Amino acid sequence: MTPSATAPPAAARRSRRRGLTQRLLDTPLADALAGPHNVDHYLELLRPGWAVKRIRGEIVDVRHQNEDSVTLTLRPTVTWPGFLAGQHVEITVEVDGVRHRRCYSPSGSADIRARTIELTVRTHPEGVVSQHLKRNAHVGMFVGLSMPIGDEFVLPRPRPGRIVLISGGSGITPVLAMLRTLTDEGYGGEVVFLHYARTAGDLLYADDLAAVEAAHPNVTVLRAYTRAGQDGDLAGHLTREHLRVALPADRDAAAFVCGPGALVEAVRQIWAEDELTTPLRYEHFAPPELPEIDPDQLGRITFAQSGQAVEATGRSLLEQAEQAGLSPTHGCRMGICQSCKCKLEHGRVRDTLTGDIYGAPGEEIRICVSAAVGDVTLDL
């Protein structure tokens, strides 16, 4: 396990193999007996920590590292397959009756012996989920989990001689998972952990980084503070010189960068200009897009499944789909029967009955009473 500062809390389980009962619950017979519902439907009531199909995680520790973040330690159900450092996971949290889904990268070790998932959630002033977790996350609370997602931003095998991990702000989480995984597995090569924060006070995981650095001579932690007058290992935003320190020679290495768009772009630019051959993998935050929406604007409607696209005319999406030659399932055409519900993949729509503008990716909308506002993609 990682040194004391990063050790999982006492409540974390030691070993989670499926017992006989849980294996019996995952049989066709159990399915038939529980039908038409699934076994998890009942387990949620009897044993919330058990599951046979779904993945859930129980919060076993809550830490507030600073004012605008919260760090959660989750104990997943046995259905959790484990993850690779650098992958992310979608968590489902219920706020005011509505389930919201958000992606976070686990920051804990992906080592097989680490049985918990650690997530650091950066709060946003407008963030429904992050604000809710900051205020209300408590030990014993359950959140839904997806399978781990992503297969690009992960450590290569075999491991190269030097691994450079660059991050900015809360982009620290996936690369910290990599760092912890490497130290856990006894990686013998050089690890450089270059992290950008505004000030020393904004640095997440300060103690954990210090502990890793102290315990592992092959790990170099470079703290760069972008605000002037800070006492860091490096100062200012990323420069070519910073990179030279982290990657003195362009061979037998791998590099990862995760953080704000500007940081990722700066790194990629240097990589391109210097024609570096070290593989660079990057991941940046998709910043929240909050465009001012003109309710009367029209756009392009894309029907993802059929590969068709039409110009929006202001008529209902159902009518537009029909005009495009599709025949979506529908019923009443007046918004009551729900037969025409279809997944909105992208964009916002106007409820033609009330005039409300709504829609988030993945939301199911009634296309007979919705019209496009701007560009819209439908799962049709």
Added chain:
Amino acid sequence: MNPVTTPNETTETPAEATFVPALDPSTPLSPSAPDREASAAARRAARTDAGERRRIDPSRRVADAPLSAVPHLSQDDLDAFGREMERIRAKHVADLGERDATYIRKVIKAQRRLEIGGRIALELGFIPPFWLAGVAALSASKILDNMEIGHNVMHGQYDWMQDEELNGRTFEWDTACPADQWRHSHNYMHHTHTNIVGKDRDVGYGILRMSDDQPWEPYFLGNPVYASLLALLFEYGVALHDLEVEDARYGRWDWKARLPMMQAIWHKVRRQAGKDYLLFPALAGPFFPVVLAGNATANVVRNLWTFSIIFCGHFPDGVEEFTVEETAEETRGGWYVRQLLGSSNLTGGKLFHVMSGNLSFQIEHHLFPDIPAHRYAEISDEVREVCERYGLQYNGGPLPYQLFTVARKIVRLAWPTGAEADAFVASETGGRLAKTVVRTLRGATRAVRAAV
């Protein structure tokens, strides 16, 4: 290189925008909702409490009333009524939240407890009190699953929660009817064409004569028998409903086109029966028949209860039926009035409402099928107030009396009036033999009457 931008840490979306945009009055909207193409100003006015509050004298007569059942309401009145309903709807939609989620979770929890408890008790059913308790718990569980949970969830009442287990399009329920077929026959056919004779197949479910407007034929002599069988086997009746088998009576049933549906029904029935009549009984070993009998009883209890509640929704005295002609040009406002006049409530206590899936508020359910049903009680006060101002009848009564009027109607409509018998003889449908018999009987009655 990582080619994709992966959402990480910051995929927060802002709270939903619920402002009313300034719509151009000429913005084209759905053709089936013409009264909604009112100006943005009118729409905004309708959404505020300062909106119009009409009071209409029920004794007045309007020259071109669109619905014969309400001769005192003009098209404009119907649309105004519709706007008042929309206002109630908007108010409750805006208020959806924690309260509704907590409620449905509580009901689901109760249902699961009852089901698990009932199943265990029935396994020990060789001890008579356990058997009775098991049947009671399992019946209650199935009733909750089918009505307050299944029926309501499948209307999309809880879709806003974004919980995949409570998604109206994917929910499956503990009854013989495949949920997909139910969503078509009920959510679309019945809720769109409520009580339009010839269009709403829930008027008599294709096998009963429940309206004077359905032409009589000798087949309907069996009306009380069919109704009794349907009550006992209601889940199978519901399962077969969307197949429209009644068309076979008129030789126009396309069974080949319905093969996939039949397969789906067979698949669902097999799973349901396998669970209740094979697997759970087998778990009891030598007490197989005891569990089998318990499960069968629970299914029948559920059938009788759901049949009673559902038949009291649209068939008691006082409920109006409509013709295809008078609803051909219907507006959204007309649709609302038809839902009101075509439905009937049941009075009772809180537990009664929960166990009826709040379908005891059939009127509110038909006005607002996708609003969580536990709100219907409070909505009913608002609806009744509007109905009083518009001089609209608001049907309702206690279950036993309503059931009695339904039974009376089933028996009454089995036997034709003289005119209905004559109409049958003159009609193009029906066999020659049947017509001869009816004609002879008609002649005989006339002769007897003349003699007396």
